[in-house]
Amino acid sequence: MIIDTHCHIYTSEMENADEIIKEAAKKDICLILNGTDPLSNKEILKLSSQYENVYAALGYFHSFADKITDEDISLLDNQLSNDKVIAVGEIGLDYYHTKDNKDKQKELFEKMLNLAQKHALPAIVHSRKSIQDTFNILKKHDVVGSMHCYQGSAEMAQEFIKIGFYIGIGGPITHKNNKKTRNMVKKVDISHMLVETDSPYLTPEEKRGEKNTPLNLKYIISKIAQELDMKEDNVIEITTHNARKLFKI
Template sequence: MIIDTHCHIYNSEMENAEEIIKEAQKNNIILILNGTDLESNEEALKLSEDYENVYAALGYFYTLADEITDEDIAILDNQLEKDKVIAVGEIGLDYYKRKENKDKQIELFEKMLNLAEKHELPIIVHSRKAMQDTYDILKKHNVVGSMHSYQGSCEMAVEFIKLGFYIGVGGTVTYKNNKKARKMLNKIGIGHVLLETDSPYLPPEEKRGEMNTPLNIKYVIKKIAEELDIEESEVIEITAENAKKLFEIT
């Protein structure tokens, strides 16, 4: 069993979402679909109900920080009660694409963390150029989760792990110029790594310029095995156990 802990395989992102889900199922890949807004949350929820190999993580992304209403929060609150919802995500902060509304982003992030605490769910965190604020906020909350497509330092990765977080490793670890990610991987080892693709985004080096799919997770597995000098089967087994433990997947 391979677990892709972060992807966006739903119809608002691509035309052939269900075909991709079926292909993943044939290849023994479990998918955690991450919603980011009202529409994608609904889609992820519906697909999780329709397919055995699909689970849902639901949340509101930083891009919605200026427009989320109390009604929107209430809708998400109810959705998090559903059986195959296993995390709150994708949520977080992004000061690279937008930093003039930091306070609003932080406010929304805090609301998402409060919901995660209420429902006793792990979280899936997006953090770009906002690592210290992300860490300081998480430290105040009783939450664990995944640091999606982690871009921080080795030292900060260790601090997140101390808080109970796993580090999401995807296609970017294969990029020739991404020595930072590989250094971090060697620092933390396989024991706190989760596999992810972020499909249809961030394809691995071998598929640059193409739409990413969960089938490309094999390239991530191969690179991790090469870097850590372990068998690909060990990467698959340990990362799956990590994901099962965090997200309580049976």
């Protein structure tokens, strides 16, 4: 089994979501579908009830920080009790797209982490151009989880690992100009890594120009194996063990 710990395979993102999920099942790939808003969370719960290889991570993304209401928070609180929900995500901070609502983003992030604590669930965290604020907020909460598509330094990765977070490795590791991530991977023990695709985004170099799918995990695994001078089967075995341990799958 391989576990894609972060993807967005649902109808509002991909019209052929059911087809992709079935193809992944044939390859023995489990999917953790990450929600970003009330609509995607609803879609993910439905898919997780239909497919054995689908698990749900539900949350509200930074881009909805100005829109999420108390009613939405209560809805999510109830949804997190579903047996197929294994994490709160995708949540976090992003100052790349907008810096105008930093306080709102932080407020929403805190609310999401409070729910993760309440339900004893790990968090799947997005952080772009906001690494220090993300770390400072996570330190205040008794929550473990995954740093989704981590693009920071090896030194900062070690700080996240110390507070119980795994480092998510996705398609960018294969991009020709992304030496930073490849160098970081060499300095972080694989016992703290997860593999993910962020489908339909962040397509690996080998499939550039196409929508990403969980089937492209093989390129990410191959690149990690190459950088660490390991066999691909060992990368799969260890990262799958890590995902099972974190998400209790």
